[in-house]
Amino acid sequence: MQVLKWALLFILYGICQQGIAESRNNPQAHSHGLAQMTVIYDADMLLIEMALPAVDMLGFEHAPQNAAQWQQLDLLALSLQxxxxxxxxxxxxxxxxxxxxxxxxxxxxxxxxLNSEGYSKHAHDESTAHADHSEGLDLERDATVLPLHPDIHLSYQWQCKALTLPAISLQGLFYRYKSIGKVQAQWVANGKQGATLLSKNQALLEF
Known part of the structure; x- marks a missing residue:
């Protein structure tokens, strides 16, 4: 029975993710300050996935260029755990x-x-980086293969005791990352689905 529940969960998840994937692949759909959230719930299993603009979470949307930005990225990765x-x-x-x-x-x-002075020295010696490709990664060049407006992707999974879907509050997200103003939320729960727009003034998703 548990296997059937998981199968249903991921089938529903795939349906919701199709719409989000189309949005991500469309550069025109990206907007600073706007995040995406998908909620899947079946019986006692809850899955939440979020796509958050990197610029709103980090303050920049390029490869880190100095030690401080690398530290900022590491701290964010730790916090989101x-x-x-x-x-x-x-x-x-x-x-x-x-x-x-x-x-x-x-x-x-x-x-x-390899370079204790970090990316800043590498960036200042741009001509050398382009002339010699054998000295490791060229961060500036490699960054061009990333999306123009990269997102941070999160996936959280819980097991809930109650048979009803718990209310979901994003107050912490809006409080800690103030440049995120809205979250487009879509959900599938026990065979039903819906969508809503959350904001700083309405951060609670109730079912």
Whole structure:
């Protein structure tokens, strides 16, 4: 029975994700200050995925260019490992898994380790970087293969005791990342679906 529940969960998840994928692949659909959230719930399993503009979470949307920006990226990655920093469930559920995917997180890390002065020295010697491709990654060039407006992708999964879907509050997200003004939320719960727009003034998604 549990296997059937999981199968249903991911079928519904795939349906919702199709719409989000189309939005992500359309550069015109990207907007600073606007995040996306998908909520899937069946019986006692809750899955929340979010796409958050990197510029709103980090203050920049390019590969880190100095040690301070690398540290900022690492701190954000650590913070997002705790869902309650941005998402709160009412009533609470038992966290099962966390998946945090940040752009640039591994890009150029090897180069940074070899160069104690970080990316800034590499950037200032741009002509050398373009002339010699054998000295590691060229972060500026590599950044061009990333999306023009990269997003941070989160996936959180809980097991809930109650048979009804808990209310979901994003007050923590709006409080900590003030440049995010709205979240487009869509949900599938126990065979029903819907969508709504959350904001700083209406941060609670109730079912």
């Amino acid at each position: 705790t869902p309650s920093e941005i998402v709160n469930l009412q009533p609470a559920c038992n966290l099962q898994s966390v998946d945090v995917n940040l752009p640039f997180h591994d890009a150029g890390r090897a180069t940074e380790d």
